Amino acid sequence: MTSSSEKGLLITLEGGEGAGKTTQAAILKEKLTKLGYQVVALREPGGTRISEQIREVVLSPDNTEMAFTTEVMLFQAARAQIYEELVLPALEQGRVVLMDRSRDSSVAYQGIVRSFGKDKVESLNNISTQNTYPDITFLLDIPVKIGLKRRADEGGENRMELENGKFHQKVRKAYQELVADDQQNRWRVIDATQSVEDVTDKLWQIIEPLLPKKSEAISAEK
Numbered sequence: 430m431t432s433s434s435e436k437g438l439l440i441t442l443e444g445g446e447g448a449g450k451t452t453q454a455a456i457l458k459e460k461l462t463k464l465g466y467q468v469v470a471l472r473e474p475g476g477t478r479i480s481e482q483i484r485e486v487v488l489s490p491d492n493t494e495m496a497f498t499t500e501v502m503l504f505q506a507a508r509a510q511i512y513e514e515l516v517l518p519a520l521e522q523g524r525v526v527l528m529d530r531s532r533d534s535s536v537a538y539q540g541i542v543r544s545f546g547k548d549k550v551e552s553l554n555n556i557s558t559q560n561t562y563p564d565i566t567f568l569l570d571i572p573v574k575i576g577l578k579r580r581a582d583e584g585g586e587n588r589m590e591l592e593n594g595k596f597h598q599k600v601r602k603a604y605q606e607l608v609a610d611d612q613q614n615r616w617r618v619i620d621a622t623q624s625v626e627d628v629t630d631k632l633w634q635i636i637e638p639l640l641p642k643k644s645e646a647i648s649a650e651k
Contacts, residue, residue, distance in 0.1 A: 437520030438639060441531045441563040445600050446590050447576030448569035448621040449628060454529045456629050457636070461525055466640065469519045472529040474507035477514045483507040488587040495588070501539045501550065508532065508557040517559060523641070532558055533566060533607060538589070541603035542596065562613065565639060567632060568604050569621040573597045576621075 440457075442450040451472065458470040474484040486492065487503040508531070519526050532554040540550035573594055580590055608616045619631050 436523035436641075438525045438565075438641065439516070439520060439528070439561070439563045440526065440636065441528045441533065441566045442569060443530060443533050443537070443566055443604060444569035444621060445571060445573060445576050445597055445604070447579035448571045449579075449625065450529045450569055452625060453569065453628060453632060454527045456625070457527055457632065460629075460633070461527075461640075467522070467524040468527060469515060469524050470527040470529075471511060471515060473511065473531050473534065474504055476511040479514075480507040480510045483510075488589060490588050490591055492588060493591075497539070497543045497545060500543070501535070501545050501553070504535050504539065505553045505557045508535070508554070512558045512561065517561065520561075525640070528563070531563065533563075533604075537600055537603040537607060541606065542599045563615055565617065565635065566615050567635075568608055568616060568618045569628065570601070570604070570618055571621040573601055 442454055444450055454470050454472075458468045461468045473480075474487060475481045483503050483506055487495070487500060487507070516526055516528070532551075535550050535554060536547055539545045540547040577590070577594065577597060608618055617635050619628055621628060623631070
């Protein structure tokens with residue numbers, strides 16, 4: 430395994446739909462920036478011009494006929510672009526990189542639930558990320574019914590969110606499987622049914638000790 434960087438810190442937020450990953454990434458970015466860290470907050474798929482175009486295709490509710498293999502490759506293509514263009518350079522520059530989903534989403538959704546194969550997806554992940562793993566990965570765990578209701582209330586469901594409840598139950602189980610098989614000791618499980626503030630507090634308690642000393646951090650760019 431190749432670590433994210435000797436300088437930077439790569440934090441990923443994983444979990445099913447409606448777990449609050451996007452909300453927490455935004456809060457953490459603001460908190461870290463105020464403390465003087467140079468932070469890059471990204472989402473997968475997306476984050477770059479090319480990756481956002483791929484996102485529109487792979488998540489469009491109009492593309493329900495998409496083959497599973499096509500789905501796998503599109504997610505990996507978007508990942509390869511964001512790592513090459515943004516993630517790896519940011520880590521080399523000593524930044525804190527916050528990601529709303531990354532390689533583990535593909536293992537859970539495509540490798541396990543879509544039955545594409547965990548090992549196959551991890552091999553593709555290693556190509557896309559150039560053998561980069563997160564320093565810490567948080568599973569924001571939430572019961573499926575609660576998570577899907579949150580997303581429905583927000584509106585604008587994408588192709589993955591429109592899958593039935595059984596699919597999303599399998600996703601939750603897949604994430605729990607990844608946590609149970611955590612050989613790198615990088616997974617931490619957070620109860621996402623808590624208030625936004627409580628979830629942030631739990632995340633911060635774990636993240637803070639991992640941060641580089643402020644004297645080593647680069648101030649945020651304008």
